[in-house]
Amino acid sequence: MGANIGTSVTNTIVAVMQAGDRNEFRRAFAGATVHDFFNWLSVLILLPLEAATGVLYKLTHLIIKSFNIQTGEDAPDLLKVVTDPLTRSIIQLDKSVITGIATGDLEARNKSLVKRWCKTKTNMTFWNATVESCPAGAVCWVEGNQTWTEMNTTWTEYLEKCKHIFVNVDLPDLAIGLILLALSLLILCTCLILIVKLLNSMLKGQVALVIKKVLNTDFPFPFGWVTGYIAIVVGAGMTFIVQSSSVFTSAITPLVGIGVISLERAYPLTLGSNIGTTTTAILAAMASPGETLANSLQIALCHFFFNIMGIILWYPIPFMRVPIRLAKGLGNKTAKYRWFAAVYLFLCFFVLPLAVFGMSIAGWQVLVSIGVPIVTFIIIVIIINVMQSRCPRFLPKFLRNWDFLPRPLHSMAPWDKMLTSSMLFCGRYCCCCCKCSNCCRKDEETEKISKTSRKSLEMYDNPAMSTDKDTAENVRATQL
Structure with a gap:
C-alpha cells in the first residue's frame, strides 16, 4: 500500500515541470494528483478494513492454496536487456552480501555491498592431522595411540576486477549510496523535463487536435460507459509493456497538461496502470524458490487485489469518482498559488509517511489515539465545506463560512x-x-x-x- 502511494510521486514531479504556464499547470497537476488521491483514499479505506478483517490476506491465502504453481528460474524483466549494460558500468552489488543481511547473517553486516571482484576462484586444500577427540561429523581413524582426522582449508583467488565506476573507490557504502542517490535524482529530473519539453513541442496545432479527438471520443450510445473500462485495459497493457506505472503515468501527465487527454480519460488510464504494474511483481514471485514461492506470490496478489478493490470503490459509480473532483480542486489551488505544489510534495510524500511511521513504531495504541481524531477532524471539515457550497441553510450561521477563524487558517x-x-x-x-x-x-x-x-x-x-x-x-x- 505504501509502495502504491510512493510510486505516484514521479508524475507529480512531472506536473511541477509545467509550472511555467498557469493553465497547463492547472491541468497537469490535476492529472498527476488524481493518481495520488486514488491511492490515498484506497489506503484510507482498505488499510483499516484489512487490519480489522484480514480480507486481503484471507483471499490471497485461499487462492495460493487452490493452485499448484511450479517455481521457475529467473524473473522475467523486459527492460533488463536495455538497462543492465548501463547500470553495470555504474555500480554492481554483491548479491551474496544482500542475501546474508536478509537472512540475518551477522558476518554479512560487516561486508561491503559494492562488488569489487567479478571473477573469483575458490580453492580447497586437504591434509591429515592428529586431534585429541574426533570432531562431530568428521572422518576419523586411529593409528597407534593417536587419533587422526582429515582437515581442509579454503581460500578465494581473485582473478578479475569488475568494471564499474566505484570499483577502485575507497569510500564507505553510505557515501557511495548518497552519491548514487543524488546522481539518480539529477538524471530523473532531467529526463522528466525532457519528456515534458518533447511532448509539448511534438503535440501542438493540428496534431494535438487529432489526438485529442481520438483519445477523448466515447463509444456511441448506449455503450458510452464501456469507454472508461477499455481505457483501464489500455493503461494496464501499456504499463505491462514498460513494466513501470511511474513511466506510463509520467508520460500521460504532460498530455493532460497541454489538453490532449482530458482528466476524465486520464483517470481510468491511471487506474489501469495501477493494475498493470502488479503483473511484474506476480511474474517475479512465480520465479521465486520453492520455499519462498507461496509467501512472495501471496504478497504480489495482495498488491493486485488492493488495486482491484480500489477501482471497485472509486470508479464504477460516477458519484464515487471522488479523486477526480479532489484533483480538480487541488489543480485550481496550485495554479493560483504555485508554491503550494512544493508544499504538497513535502507534506504528502515526506512528513505524513514519516509521522505515520513514527507513530506505528510507538505502538498501535498511539497510532489509533492520534490518527483517528485527526482523520475524523479532516472528514468533518470536508463535510462542512461541501455543505457550505451546496446547502448552507442546514448549517448554523457561524459555520456558513470560515470567516470566524483567523484569515491564515482559511485562506492561502x-x-x-x-x-x-x-x-x-x-x-x-x-x-x-x-x-x-x-x-x-x-x-x-x-x-x-x-x-x-x-x-x-x-x-x-x-x-x-x-x-x-x-x-x-x-x-x-x-x-x-
Whole structure:
C-alpha cells in the first residue's frame, strides 16, 4: 500500500515541470494528483478494513492454496536487456552480501555491498592431522595411540576486477549510496523535463487536435460507459509493456497538461496502470524458490487485489469518482498559488509517511489515539465545506463560512503574500518587491490576456470540447 502511494510521486514531479504556464499547470497537476488521491483514499479505506478483517490476506491465502504453481528460474524483466549494460558500468552489488543481511547473517553486516571482484576462484586444500577427540561429523581413524582426522582449508583467488565506476573507490557504502542517490535524482529530473519539453513541442496545432479527438471520443450510445473500462485495459497493457506505472503515468501527465487527454480519460488510464504494474511483481514471485514461492506470490496478489478493490470503490459509480473532483480542486489551488505544489510534495510524500511511521513504531495504541481524531477532524471539515457550497441553510450561521477563524487558517492569500515577498517573486506583488520597471506593465498585459482566455481556463475540465477558435485564442495570448 505504501509502495502504491510512493510510486505516484514521479508524475507529480512531472506536473511541477509545467509550472511555467498557469493553465497547463492547472491541468497537469490535476492529472498527476488524481493518481495520488486514488491511492490515498484506497489506503484510507482498505488499510483499516484489512487490519480489522484480514480480507486481503484471507483471499490471497485461499487462492495460493487452490493452485499448484511450479517455481521457475529467473524473473522475467523486459527492460533488463536495455538497462543492465548501463547500470553495470555504474555500480554492481554483491548479491551474496544482500542475501546474508536478509537472512540475518551477522558476518554479512560487516561486508561491503559494492562488488569489487567479478571473477573469483575458490580453492580447497586437504591434509591429515592428529586431534585429541574426533570432531562431530568428521572422518576419523586411529593409528597407534593417536587419533587422526582429515582437515581442509579454503581460500578465494581473485582473478578479475569488475568494471564499474566505484570499483577502485575507497569510500564507505553510505557515501557511495548518497552519491548514487543524488546522481539518480539529477538524471530523473532531467529526463522528466525532457519528456515534458518533447511532448509539448511534438503535440501542438493540428496534431494535438487529432489526438485529442481520438483519445477523448466515447463509444456511441448506449455503450458510452464501456469507454472508461477499455481505457483501464489500455493503461494496464501499456504499463505491462514498460513494466513501470511511474513511466506510463509520467508520460500521460504532460498530455493532460497541454489538453490532449482530458482528466476524465486520464483517470481510468491511471487506474489501469495501477493494475498493470502488479503483473511484474506476480511474474517475479512465480520465479521465486520453492520455499519462498507461496509467501512472495501471496504478497504480489495482495498488491493486485488492493488495486482491484480500489477501482471497485472509486470508479464504477460516477458519484464515487471522488479523486477526480479532489484533483480538480487541488489543480485550481496550485495554479493560483504555485508554491503550494512544493508544499504538497513535502507534506504528502515526506512528513505524513514519516509521522505515520513514527507513530506505528510507538505502538498501535498511539497510532489509533492520534490518527483517528485527526482523520475524523479532516472528514468533518470536508463535510462542512461541501455543505457550505451546496446547502448552507442546514448549517448554523457561524459555520456558513470560515470567516470566524483567523484569515491564515482559511485562506492561502496571507501565506502567498508572505512567500512571494520573502522570495522576491516577480509576480502579483512584483511592483512592491522587485521594483522592476516592466513588472507593472506585464501585470496589466496579464489582466488583458486573462479576460480573453478565461474560457480557455475553464476548459481544463474537458479540454476535448475546446474548439479551433479557442486554440487560436490561446496561441494569440501566448504570443502576447
